[in-house]
Amino acid sequence: MGLVRGRNALWRGAASAFAIAIGFALAIGAGSSASYADSSAHAARDAAPGTSGAAAHFAVTAAAHRIPNTPGIYEAGWTARRGPSPFDRIGLHRLIRGPLPQARPEVVVLYLPGTNMNGTIAVSDPRYSLPIFMAAHGVDFWTLDYRTHFIPPATPAAQLGELRGWNNALFESDIAAAARFVIAASGTRKIFIAGFSRGVSFAYLFAATHPDEVRGLVMFDGWIPENQPSAAPPPGVYADDLGGAHLTFDKRQALLEAVIRNPDGPAPIAQFKTARENLAHVVYASAAFGGHGGLANPQGGFSDATILARIMIAYDRYWPAVQDGENSFTPAIRAQLAQSRIPVIAFSSTNISAQWPARVAHSASATGGTDVTVLTRNGWGHLDLICGTQAQARVFDPALTWLMRHREHVDPMHRGGPPPTVGAAGL
Numbered sequence: 001m002g003l004v005r006g007r008n009a010l011w012r013g014a015a016s017a018f019a020i021a022i023g024f025a026l027a028i029g030a031g032s033s034a035s036y037a038d039s040s041a042h043a044a045r046d047a048a049p050g051t052s053g054a055a056a057h058f059a060v061t062a063a064a065h066r067i068p069n070t071p072g073i074y075e076a077g078w079t080a081r082r083g084p085s086p087f088d089r090i091g092l093h094r095l096i097r098g099p100l101p102q103a104r105p106e107v108v109v110l111y112l113p114g115t116n117m118n119g120t121i122a123v124s125d126p127r128y129s130l131p132i133f134m135a136a137h138g139v140d141f142w143t144l145d146y147r148t149h150f151i152p153p154a155t156p157a158a159q160l161g162e163l164r165g166w167n168n169a170l171f172e173s174d175i176a177a178a179a180r181f182v183i184a185a186s187g188t189r190k191i192f193i194a195g196f197s198r199g200v201s202f203a204y205l206f207a208a209t210h211p212d213e214v215r216g217l218v219m220f221d222g223w224i225p226e227n228q229p230s231a232a233p234p235p236g237v238y239a240d241d242l243g244g245a246h247l248t249f250d251k252r253q254a255l256l257e258a259v260i261r262n263p264d265g266p267a268p269i270a271q272f273k274t275a276r277e278n279l280a281h282v283v284y285a286s287a288a289f290g291g292h293g294g295l296a297n298p299q300g301g302f303s304d305a306t307i308l309a310r311i312m313i314a315y316d317r318y319w320p321a322v323q324d325g326e327n328s329f330t331p332a333i334r335a336q337l338a339q340s341r342i343p344v345i346a347f348s349s350t351n352i353s354a355q356w357p358a359r360v361a362h363s364a365s366a367t368g369g370t371d372v373t374v375l376t377r378n379g380w381g382h383l384d385l386i387c388g389t390q391a392q393a394r395v396f397d398p399a400l401t402w403l404m405r406h407r408e409h410v411d412p413m414h415r416g417g418p419p420p421t422v423g424a425a426g427l
Helices: 040-044 130-136 161-165 168-186 198-209 249-261 275-284 305-312 331-338 356-367 391-405
Strands: 002-006 033-036 058-066 073-081 089-097 108-112 140-145 191-196 214-220 237-241 318-320 344-348 372-376
Touching (some): 073 168, 089 130, 130 140, 198 214, 214 391, 249 275, 249 305, 331 356, 344 356, 356 372, 372 391
Parallel strands (some): 108 140, 108 191, 214 344
Antiparallel strands (some): 058 073, 073 089
16 A cells, blocks of 8 residues: 655644645644555556756747736746656746847856745746746746656546655755756856745755755755755655645635635625635644644735745655655765855745744855855745735845846856757757
8 A cells, every 4th residue: 555645734723734745844743644546557666766866858848928917028948857767857938038048148047946835936926936036137037847847736646656765865866967957058157046845955955966066056945954864755645635635726726716806896705704824824824834824924915815826836746755854964065065165145934934044044055165145035035035015026026136146147258158959949
């Protein structure tokens, strides 16, 4: 037998089981479990064999097209096969200003999303979208789709056995393959790596193992695990489900759809007047994030439920349970990171716990350099940093200023060279 584990902790009150899964396995432990019989085909299949040195062929999946309701932002997309399963794929999205990329952009960023998140553009307003904001200011901005994005939400539990091998090392190898493609496509020598939540941990891990490819790190509300041993999931548990026992994935989606469709319409839970109020209460009271605006703080005016709904409805349903208790930061990896001297800017919320900002700051110093900036946003929740009402002024703008100060200075005489020939139709 095998298990798919509900990822949510039990929420308080009538909304006691609304599942939200981002961060460092913060919501694990109180969720539901469902049994399934593991199919023999998937039980016999190992996870995709990528290594940090493995090459990947990225095929164009979306030619450059203008994103509606944006200030002239164009998006192109690629995917790469990373193993034999239909799930063994990763994706890249490139966001630029105008239909054609610069031959040698000064600032190139690869963004690593958080748990259950992906690289798709859920919100086109630059006030609430880091990729759109950065692209509008001339940054060559790339976002990553993890393998989890290619698992259809209706996939039967019996077909998820291969996730038992989707550990941090495998995902880091995918990130390495994506970074090499981004470097080749942009024609630059080094790129900036940005991350949110669990993506921060992946970013530090990549920086430790590929320091020569990283110009700087832009970290949004995440940290490196302390000296804790890795812990395997219970026997047979392979996947965490974004849905839970009390509120299924489908019911979760229904609430988010209600907020998007008519935020002032009826709430799914009778104790709330509107769908907007329902969602605002759920994210504010999330016990997994401290219960007082740790996930998001719409009650304090730091986020808007209608924006949160659009962000959260784009989440991917499943995440590999093997990563929940995994700590890849061995003494050797920490030593490599400390020798990198890579510049870091890190942003921290405060509402998850009193210790959270200190963990963010401590991790920012782990590269061993002196060029470290840490900005704490008091009263903010986790998601407020990337899509909150003040994110543009107090997170995106400072991050852009930092990127421009650390950008590659390209000789104007060499800007006109031929663009790289990698998936040119998608550029």
